[in-house]
Amino acid sequence: xxxxxxxxxxxxxxxxxEEINIINSVFQKINAKKGxxxxxxxxxxxxxxxxxxxxxxxxxxxxxGKEYTLQFGISDWWVSDYTAFFxxxxxxxxxxxxxxxxxxxxxxxxxxxxxxxxxxxxTFFRIKLEKAxxxxxxxxxxxxxxxxxxxxxxxxxxxxxxxxxIKNYHIASYLGITTESLSRIRxxxx
Amino acid sequence: xxxxxxxxxxxxxxxxxEEINIINSVFQKINAKKGxxxxxxxxxxxxxxxxxxxxxxxxxxxxxGKEYTLQFGISDWWVSDYTAFFxxxxxxxxxxxxxxxxxxxxxxxxxxxxxxxxxxxxTFFRIKLEKAxxxxxxxxxxxxxxxxxxxxxxxxxxxxxxxxxIKNYHIASYLGITTESLSRIRxxxx
DNA sequence: GAAATTTCTTAACATACATCAATATTTTAC
DNA sequence: GTAAAATATTGATGTATGTTAAGAAATTTC
Numbered sequence: 001x002x003x004x005x006x007x008x009x010x011x012x013x014x015x016x017x018e019e020i021n022i023i024n025s026v027f028q029k030i031n032a033k034k035g036x037x038x039x040x041x042x043x044x045x046x047x048x049x050x051x052x053x054x055x056x057x058x059x060x061x062x063x064x065g066k067e068y069t070l071q072f073g074i075s076d077w078w079v080s081d082y083t084a085f086f087x088x089x090x091x092x093x094x095x096x097x098x099x100x101x102x103x104x105x106x107x108x109x110x111x112x113x114x115x116x117x118x119x120x121x122x123t124f125f126r127i128k129l130e131k132a133x134x135x136x137x138x139x140x141x142x143x144x145x146x147x148x149x150x151x152x153x154x155x156x157x158x159x160x161x162x163x164x165x166i167k168n169y170h171i172a173s174y175l176g177i178t179t180e181s182l183s184r185i186r187x188x189x190x
Numbered sequence: 191x192x193x194x195x196x197x198x199x200x201x202x203x204x205x206x207x208e209e210i211n212i213i214n215s216v217f218q219k220i221n222a223k224k225g226x227x228x229x230x231x232x233x234x235x236x237x238x239x240x241x242x243x244x245x246x247x248x249x250x251x252x253x254x255g256k257e258y259t260l261q262f263g264i265s266d267w268w269v270s271d272y273t274a275f276f277x278x279x280x281x282x283x284x285x286x287x288x289x290x291x292x293x294x295x296x297x298x299x300x301x302x303x304x305x306x307x308x309x310x311x312x313t314f315f316r317i318k319l320e321k322a323x324x325x326x327x328x329x330x331x332x333x334x335x336x337x338x339x340x341x342x343x344x345x346x347x348x349x350x351x352x353x354x355x356i357k358n359y360h361i362a363s364y365l366g367i368t369t370e371s372l373s374r375i376r377x378x379x380x
Numbered sequence: 381g382a383a384a385t386t387t388c389t390t391a392a393c394a395t396a397c398a399t400c401a402a403t404a405t406t407t408t409a410c
Numbered sequence: 411g412t413a414a415a416a417t418a419t420t421g422a423t424g425t426a427t428g429t430t431a432a433g434a435a436a437t438t439t440c
Contacts, residue, residue: 060331068334070327083327086320092331122312129319130276136326137260137273141250141282143333144258144366148427168388176334181427183389338397358418371397373419386437394429405418410411 001027001104008076009050009104013124022117026110032056032097038105039095045084047107051077054101055162057170058093069174072098074162078128099165148177149185191217191294198266199240199294203314212307216300222246222287228295229285235274237297241267244291245352247360248283259364262288264352268318289355338367339375 001024006015015023032038032054039045041061049056056073058081070093073079081093085108106114115122142154152175156163163171169179177185191214196205205213222228222244229235231251239246246263248271260283263269271283275298296304305312332344342365346353353361362372 060335062335066335068331070330082320083324086324126316126319129316129323130272133319133323133326134273134276136323136330140260140326140329140333141258143330144363145250145252145256167386173334177426178428179388180390180429184427187389357416368398369418370399370420374397377419382440384437384439386435388433388435390433391431392429394427396427397425399424400422401420403418403420405416407414407416409414 001029005052005104008052010121010124013120015118019118022114026114027104027106030103030105032101032103034097034100036097037094038097038103039081039091039093041081041091041094043091044088045081045091045093046109047105048078048080048082048085048111049095050104050106051075051079052102052104054097054103055099055165056095056101056103057098058095059173060093067173068176069170072159072162072166072170072174074159078132082132098167098170143176148175148181149188151175152182152185152189191219195242195294198242200311200314203310205308209308212304216304217294217296220293220295222291222293224287224290226287227284228287228293229271229281229283231271231281231284233281234278235271235281236299237295238268238270238272238275238301239285240294240296241265241269242292242294244287244293245289245355246285246291246293247288248285249363250283257363258366259360262349262352262356262360262364264349268322272322288357288360333366338365338371339378341365342372342375342379 006020006023010023027050030038030049038049038056039047051073053075056077056079057069058071058073058079059067059069061067071079079095081091081095083089084091084093111125115125142151146154152171155171155175159166168182172179172182175182196210196213200213217240220228220239228239228246229237241263243265246267246269247259248261248263248269249257249259251257261269269285271281271285273279274281274283301315305315332341336344342361345361345365349356358372359369362369365372367375
């Protein structure tokens, strides 16, 4: 792993040379082409991924084949099916690259090894988890309380950098509406 | 804290006498009467609460005074406005007892002290957080993909023990529908 | 750079759920 | 146990969003 990437991931943490060696040994760099799937629903989610650049999407597919986007992930976000990652159950989410993306992969096993070797990383990941929890709480309240138009405006705020490069139907599946409805909302707003 | 309560909270963890003393010193037993508010939106959320018995509700109130129920909490659950608890921001959630409830309170400060004194408790709380995250992920996907009737059926599954004792309008505010709509759904199902 | 494919928009109509208003039922207070 | 208050139901009507279908626009492929 390059120094700049390590600093980007663990920004304010300082490591010894030995710790740096350990970190380098557990992260694997991955180039995911647009359309590539890095985790498939039904598989074991035995890794999580740090996004250096690009854009990822995690979504659930129901019995009828309809897709529901749980999250978009951009630079400096972590992605996986965390529910499956934590529980050991099979993934119900698929994680795909919707732009060419560069990622770092760490397996669940290596992450646990990392915790034993560099205890402060435990705290680092706990804070990430707290933030992820917080984001989900916010999302639930917005879904309960806001109209589709308000949710769309909130989406633009949440993802200002990528909003224009994400396909309409992916945004719609994130908002819980059809692509036609989103089209109408966009028209009203313009 | 009574032995039985400590075992209930930390079921499979084993503590030394000294650790037990520390635990006893940081948890405060609270009896909350039906209707009591233990955390108010706008306040600092400097504690979290373990529910021994009873039923709690966490909800958000919007500018118009409409309430949106984020969660019901029953025996063996933890409640707070975790977003506020983690970030230090003011609470946007209110936590109220909807039945007479017995709780144990632990302050944020004491919880951090507990982590330093009994490191394995850190892992215990991390797993709780993972489960809470998982529950929220599930909730988001259900809200995106299911009709009100399906969400109501899912609610009954999720809260089978308390479903009958929770007010209709509280359930409705959890499902994101009006009390009238819930009434009609119930009629259809009966 | 033209053809093929994918994505987005528009329109007509359908449906789920909201709103408003009235009444019925249950719970609480004295 | 009765009156008052709170909660739940029902009906009529409104609205946001879904569905189906067609065509327009953008992107990809060769």
